[in-house]
Amino acid sequence: MSAFIDAMLERAKASKQTIVLPEGDDERTLAAAQEILAGGIADLVILGNAEAIAGSAYNLEGARIVDPAKSEDRQRYAEAFYELRKHKGVTMEDALAKMDDVIYFGTMMVKLGDADGMTCGACHATSDVLRAALQILKTAPGVKAVSSFFVMAVPDCEYGDDGVFMFADCGLEIQPDAEKLSQIAVNTGRSWQTIFGTEPRIALLSHSTFKSTVASADRDKVIEATRLAKETAPEMLIDGEMQADAAIVPSVGTSKAPGSPVAGKANILVFPDLDTGNIAYKLVQRLAKAEAYGPITQGLAKPVNDLSRGASAADIVGVVAITCVQCQAQKAQ
The missing domain is CATH 3.40.50.10950 (Rossmann fold)
Structure with missing residues (x-):
């Protein structure tokens, strides 16, 4: 283990x-x-x-x-x-x-x-x-929706926190709107604090980094979710919208998202929908031989x-x- x-x-x-x-x-x-x-x-x-x-x-x-x-x-x-x-x-x-x-x-x-x-x-x-x-x-007091995350422990990995990440939501919310996506981000950050006791660095993922592509409803949903998450938890390091490589690879993060407190250093990856989250965790688990623990629920009483x-x-x-x-x-x- x-x-x-x-x-x-x-x-x-x-x-x-x-x-x-x-x-x-x-x-x-x-x-x-x-x-x-x-x-x-x-x-x-x-x-x-x-x-x-x-x-x-x-x-x-x-x-x-x-x-x-x-x-x-x-x-x-x-x-x-x-x-x-x-x-x-x-x-x-x-x-x-x-x-x-x-x-x-x-x-x-x-x-x-x-x-x-x-x-x-x-x-x-x-x-x-x-x-x-x-x-x-x-649900727990103050929580509007239950969501889930996987703890991914990737062997011989320099990214995340020594190869450890949280992926959310990979198990419950099929197509969260911007508000729910923001809640998933904040609640996963709190789960990180509960489990690890260290600082979460939360990236909301998209096919685009900081409006690098033409406007689309999918991209704009992630942008709005990022805004809402920052408003809800200004004490947390949260940023987006961001491509996966910009989120976890320091050199790419510096290039694509200069000045971001999260880019290249994310330990929490928030996916825009259940399809991408579920596909991503299973690929990482099988191709990188990662340990995948979950789906861990958050938001229940x-x-x-x-x-x-x-x-x-x-x-x-x-x-x-x-x-x-x-x-x-x-x-x-």
Whole structure:
């Protein structure tokens, strides 16, 4: 693993958090759970068929294994979910049925304080994970929209912070308007501060650097988003619109964007839409053999993080460590 994830693991161990892993029927999840428990990274609640999980080949000593269908908390969680959603027409019968869904059951654990955070998505779609989180946890105070980022750790890379970047949004917002794009930029900057404790340098990317091409709606959206982000967070280093090479390569940044506090030094890359963000992270992951951790959600009232369905056990361990750091930071606020 990278130096970045080693640091996350050490921070997680320093103040252990309780994390729900709702996909207890997934081999990668159980392999990750074994490593997390052995390393003292987090306290775990694993959801699923308790007999099957306990009888697996993995050493899960110390984990709390819960079968939602048989749990003594099922009724309590259903009642709380009913109170949250009855204004939307949810009946008590509907609420009880929802508690058979491990994602909803796990999210209720987080909502009611029986766990600090949740990591899942190895075998569930992002939409399933986020639907439950938004219905139950909702957004954090002052946040208008939930978004996501990937932490990219690129080996033997001189750019970013020793090859470490945040890419946003690569998992949720399909076609953000200028206001949402500005929020993604600012919230990712705050996530950088939470996770790394250092200064974010945020570049809003485009096919153009400082109006180097003819006007277009796509370019102008990024220009407006940059203006709004600077207005929202004047204390942060934010600039754009900027091409990718101008954002990360010092010589290109100096040439194309002289005087910019971000050009050539960006550690956060904000993409104009989900297509470009998702394509970019997957290319960097595969071609540069980068470690990609995420999509990490930001803007929820409590930490719930999604996983790529191609995630490995090592990826799950890493995202659990990041979730723990988010939980620690939230408690410290």
